[in-house]
Amino acid sequence: MLHRGIKFIYTAVLAFSAVVSFLFVRGLDEDWVLDHSAVVWVLDSDDSTSGSQVAGDLASFAADHKISVAREVPDLKDPDGRRHLYLASGIPDSDAASWLDEGYPAFGRDYRTEVHPLAEVGQRDPRGFYYVFGPPEAADALVAEFARLGLQASVQHPLSLAELAPYYADGTLALALGVVALAAVTMTGASVLLNAKTYGVLRLQGRSFAEILLRDLRQLAAFGASAAGAVAAGVLALLGLYNGLAWIGLFASVTAVIAGLLVLLMLATHAAVLALTFKTDVLPALKGELPARAASVSAYLVRVPALLLALSIATSVVAAGQDILSRQESRDVYAKVGETSAIRLNGSLGEDDTKVMEERVGRWLRQSDAAGKLIVAGRRELRDIAPRSGLPQGEILIVNETFLAQQPFVDPAGRRYTPAPQDGKGPDAHAVRVLVPESLGRHASVIAAEIPGTLSPAQPERIRPDQVQTLTAKSGQRVFGYSSGDQAHTAARNIKEDRSLVSDPVLVVVPNGSRFLTDNAYTSFATQGGVVFPDPSHIQAGIEANKLQDEVIAIRPVGQNAALQMRDALNDFRLHVFNLAVAVAVLVITGIGVCIVYSRKNAQAIFVKHISGWRFAASHRSVLAVEGVLAVLLAGWVPFDVWQQNQELKEYTALGIPAPSEPAQITALDLGLTAGLVAFEAGAVLLALMVFHRRIVKEGATEG
Incomplete structure (x- = not known):
């Protein structure tokens, strides 16, 4: 049977993939009109053609090329919550054409898109963003058509991987994906190691590595199908209530890609750790023994990056929390200025x-x-x-x-x-x-x-x-x-x-x-x-x-803008907290994993030392020494990072160039965060080691 840890992590990964997909698609829907193949950005005009003439020409162009073209215009009074789409379609039965009668199927609830016939755009300046719904090559033809009308334009593909990747690479969602990937690898590896006795029995029965792996994959396929069905049913029910299953195809595709990548990573980890268990002879494997050196090295290869990542995320959590507190402090001031508004320029x-x-x-x-x-x-x-x-x-x-x-x-x-x-x-x-x-x-x-x-x-x-x-x-x-x-x-x-x-x-x-x-x-x-x-x-x-x-395309109440920024800050804070929780979970799992490998390998020696009167610290000095070195490295990381930043600033001064910022300083908050993480990770290992020590002593005494 599969270890319950593997079942848990596969279910969690499927649910997490759906959540990330929801946040990702909602963000795309707020930034861009979905389902387009390209965006044409008209940057300049020789003023030889009026806005109404351009609109009329685009209607003919869409009909001739069997595509849909739409002009996006932000709402003057509510630019952060509403946009207008002026659309002309050359394909009456297309999805885009149906928006004129049925409305745009918004994925989220915070941003509305109102669709109008392109002819209603009036005498508005033709410069701006135009969506192309059709073959990608139609965008180049549209650029040529704009050039004929005296307009300078360029083509962009904001929904392509090449343009999406740089935008999201440093974002909180990408960090969450990386943290969960690390947790998935850790949990999968730990679950396979904890199932070592079962694998020992199978090896005793004559099963080969390939046969055992295929057995696990068959069980995973059966469980994965039921877990995916349960998650899918829950997600469909929630999305049905939230947005009527708008853009369900896109959502499902993104979810499948994210889940697929994580599952492939977990399968590779499963196979690698299973191969690692084969490095132990069959009889020791029946007792649950593991290849201590390889398993410990693997655990620390995950544990060390997880410690540094947790420290970085913890700093981000505190910074995000302080940002929220400062925004709450200024909220009353924004309320006092009422309808005071800024402007957005073209x-x-x-x-x-x-x-x-x-x-x-x-x-x-x-x-x-x-x-x-x-x-x-x-x-x-x-x-x-x-x-x-x-x-x-x-x-x-x-x-x-x-x-x-x-x-x-x-x-x-x-x-x-x-x-x-x-x-x-x-x-x-x-x-x-x-x-x-x-x-x-x-x-x-x-x-x-x-x-x-x-x-x-x-x-x-x-x-x-x-x-x-x-x-x-x-x-x-x-x-x-x-x-x-x-x-x-x-x-x-x-x-x-x-x-x-x-x-x-x-x-x-x-x-x-x-x-x-x-x-x-x-x-x-x-x-x-x-x-x-x-x-x-x-x-x-x-x-x-x-x-x-x-020239002036929107009026933005400063209080409303502050409220939207507060919403975004809260969303970032929640994601940072989630990332920190996952990173800390990785620390706990890897710490327990180190203790499992160590205790199973040295169970007999630990029992002998105990009955010989050895103290706890002396009995486990090897693992405690490694954890002590790790704690010292973690405690010194922040001072080292601050020193490194200040050395870079000194290079500016040496060249006679003003430094871009003030010298970094170690704050009480930095010390508190570091001390807290050191205490937590060391405490988790110490507690796990004490639990396994008592179990070994109890089992040894029973057998005696």
């Missing part, structure tokens, strides 16, 4: 058109700023404004006077800084005020000197030194930045964290609508979520009045 523009957009949108934003309708909260890294000056890590907020009216910021005496008079008569009316925390006082002159270049990189001379007024702010203040700061900082720091509440920032206060900020700066801040409107109706009115429908 990214499907060529270089020349982007410059035109920056001028048009920037001019509108400047006018709105002068009228007091918006809040500017642009972000910069403090060290980036003067990389070679030794400025510490920190953040600059480039804000307008309206920001000061909404967010309290005080001087060292506790007096609040207020907006400068808008009539131009006050002493600060035409000055850029730089509010520097006391803690950065010794850097104030350097910061002030860099402000002209920070506000106007192309023309710093437009801001005279006497137009920059440096003032002191109280240290320890936290200021709401109206966004999480991820768009401004994630690429530079290679991290994902909530920075809605900024600690001890340098505030650069620019008069509303001032020429100190260029049109390009307004647009740049807007792309980062750094320009927000307390009343979103002003956005809608500005778009219509300035005819910016092609």
Whole structure:
């Protein structure tokens, strides 16, 4: 009979494959319209063809080539929860054509796709994303058709393995898959080893390795069929309630691929460990003895990476937990700003058109700023404004006077800084005020000197030194930045964290609508979520009045965006916790496996040492010594990693290049995590060893 551990891990792998497939397909459905063969991205236009003319031509093109073509447009008021698909189909009975009448079959519940006839797209700018539903070569023909219409386009295949692999390779789902694969190998190997006595009996009956392996495979096939049926029935019932079995074919295919890869890995492990049991003679095998050296080496080949992986995942769990706590802390602040909204700009523009957009949108934003309708909260890294000056890590907020009216910021005496008079008569009316925390006082002159270049990189001379007024702010203040700061900082720091509440920032206060900020700066801040409107109706009115429908494609309430990021952060945290639980399970299994191999090989010697009065530690010094070395290596891993990171930073300094980050430090949290994992893995081994020791002593005493 198969060991129950093998039955458990095969069932768990099938269930896990379904869960990963669900998360994967749901993510794809939110990012892209499913079932397409290619995406054509129209980047530029010579303006020789209008949007309605392009729509009419595409309808004819779809009919001539017997394909379906659809234009994706985000919803203006709910871009994170809804998109519009304008579709033309040359195949009336195709799945894509049925969406016009029956609606798009969304896989998840959090994102809606509304389908309209392509003719309803109207005079919208033709640049953007177009889906092709048909043969892949039709995408090249569509690019040629766009070129004939004066549009520059390129073909992408976002659902292909070549484009999906790099996107998901470093993600949490890929890590979960790797951790479960490690657990599957460990559990399979341990279960085969625990079945050593059964295999010894079969060998005594004259069975060969191939015959025993085929016997196991037949039993696995029978059990696997019933387990797969049970899992499939449960999954179908849940998906039927969740989405009416939408995209069940795609879901089943992804599940089969994931499960197939894991099952093949487990079968290979099964065969390898079974071959390992054949290295023991038949009579010792009947007693459950194992090839100690090979089995122990195999266990530690899994155990050592699992320890380092568990430490890395534990760090990620803590970081994700801290991120959630910071997002919860800022949630009340987002609630207070109500419907305050940012804008999303069109990214499907060529270089020349982007410059035109920056001028048009920037001019509108400047006018709105002068009228007091918006809040500017642009972000910069403090060290980036003067990389070679030794400025510490920190953040600059480039804000307008309206920001000061909404967010309290005080001087060292506790007096609040207020907006400068808008009539131009006050002493600060035409000055850029730089509010520097006391803690950065010794850097104030350097910061002030860099402000002209920070506000106007192309023309710093437009801001005279006497137009920059440096003032002191109280240290320890936290200021709401109206966004999480991820768009401004994630690429530079290679991290994902909530920075809605900024600690001890340098505030650069620019008069509303001032020429100190260029049109390009307004647009740049807007792309980062750094320009927000307390009343979103002003956005809608500005778009219509300035005819910016092609440039401003979405209105995003900052609170809604924060809620979506919180949801994603919670999902990541749950996956990290799952990964940690699996990694810890691998540690426990490998630790127990080491003890099983050791105790079965040395059972007689252990009993003799016990009745001779040997202490527990002396009786098992070999395995305890190896585990002690492993614990020391694990305890030293974090200090070594920190030292290595700091050595890399010193290389930047030696070359005269500013280091990309502050020197890493060992925190109490790092020490606590390391100590906890060391204690857990050592404790698990010690406990297992004590259990097996007592069993050996008890069995020996009974036989005596």
